[in-house]
């Protein structure tokens with residue numbers, strides 16, 4: 001039964017576990033669920049996110065091993081997941097299902113999209129004014 005932790009960035013640590021007792025401790029410590037892993041509709045692992053202290057504290061404790069309990073649908077709440085920025089390829093954590101960009105690229109990408117939209121609008125409605133843009 002696997003329980004492991006690693007540094008995500010700075011003080012943010014990931015805790016991966018297949019042990020229900022570890023999951024309970026993680027929830028009690030206030031760690032957030034980052035991902036859940038299902039195989040054939042059965043929960044087999046959970047990944048949490050939290051500060052280095054809290055994660056290491058849990059990892060260093062010896063918990064009796066019991067498999068994860070399958071949560072009811074209503075109890076499933078994923079607060080964050082990883083997406084690859086489509087502009088620079090960096091991995092970012094997000095809670096939004098439609099996020100495409102990392103914070104660095106977001107501003108530039110939105111500006112690009114806006115420029116393109118304005119240009120298209122002018123092409124369609126005021127082609128004579130386009131030269132002065």
Ligand SMILES: [Zn+2]
Pocket residue numbers: 085086087088089090101102103104105106
């Ligand atoms: Zn990016």
